[in-house]
Amino acid sequence: xxxxxxxxxxxxxxxxxxxxxxxxxxxxxxxxxxxxxxxxxxxxxxxxxxxxxxxxxxxxxxxxxxxxxxxxxxxxxxxxxxxxxxxxxxxxxxxxxxxxxxxxxxxxxxxxxx
Amino acid sequence: xxxxxxxxxxxxxxxxxxxxxxxxxxxxxxxxxxxxxxxxxxxxxxxxxxxxxxxxxxxxxxxxxxxxxxxxxxxxxxxxxxxxxxxxxxxxxxxxxxxxxxxxxxxxxxxx
Numbered sequence: 001x002x003x004x005x006x007x008x009x010x011x012x013x014x015x016x017x018x019x020x021x022x023x024x025x026x027x028x029x030x031x032x033x034x035x036x037x038x039x040x041x042x043x044x045x046x047x048x049x050x051x052x053x054x055x056x057x058x059x060x061x062x063x064x065x066x067x068x069x070x071x072x073x074x075x076x077x078x079x080x081x082x083x084x085x086x087x088x089x090x091x092x093x094x095x096x097x098x099x100x101x102x103x104x105x106x107x108x109x110x111x112x113x114x
Numbered sequence: 115x116x117x118x119x120x121x122x123x124x125x126x127x128x129x130x131x132x133x134x135x136x137x138x139x140x141x142x143x144x145x146x147x148x149x150x151x152x153x154x155x156x157x158x159x160x161x162x163x164x165x166x167x168x169x170x171x172x173x174x175x176x177x178x179x180x181x182x183x184x185x186x187x188x189x190x191x192x193x194x195x196x197x198x199x200x201x202x203x204x205x206x207x208x209x210x211x212x213x214x215x216x217x218x219x220x221x222x223x224x225x226x
Contacts, residue, residue, distance in 0.1 A: 088155060
């Protein structure tokens with residue numbers, strides 16, 4: 001079984017709809033992240049959480065919100081989806097050791113907003 | 115100016131060729147990562163470096179901290195190496211310790 005899972009894997013929605021992307025991990029890591037990837041722009045950080053009571057905005061948090069329901073779960077919500085939120089979304093987890101970390105990525109969610 | 119720059123953006127090689135992908139960064143870092151993204155979209159971590167050189171199979175990663183530069187080498191390239199290779203760094207500044215800054219990736223295509 002995959003250590004980091006994302007649901008759904010693909011989603012088509014309409015402008016104005018509220019949607020939630022879910023991420024679960026079995027690695028026991030405290031740190032979790034949500035990124036989006038757009039062609040030619042690379043990965044950009046939306047939100048991150050270093051433990052259950054910690055939520056931090058990333059580079060491009062406008063239009064998004066998150067919920068860290070448990071150590072293992074980190075959800076990303078689009079309150080009112082718009083077409084420029086069409087992208088590939090990745091969840092990741094990490095563990096900080098000796099000042100360094102390796103991030104483990106989920107398989108990604110392809111979102112299309114019409 | 116991007117804090118992490120990769121070159122080339124696109125690379126096409128013939129099977130068996132030696133490949134080099136470069137990454138330059140402009141911030142102080144605690145570590146540099148090389149990631150591989152397959153055509154299906156999944157991302158895996160290849161290397162994490164803070165100094166010197168690491169080798170795993172046909173992949174070699176080097177870093178020069180003074181020059182703020184890293185290279186990823188692939189020896190005896192194979193079509194299955196076709197992927198996007200992403201460089202990312204852990205910056206030393208700011209309160210978000212551990213966050214990564216990503217390059218835009220290098221798309222490698224190895225032809226049989």
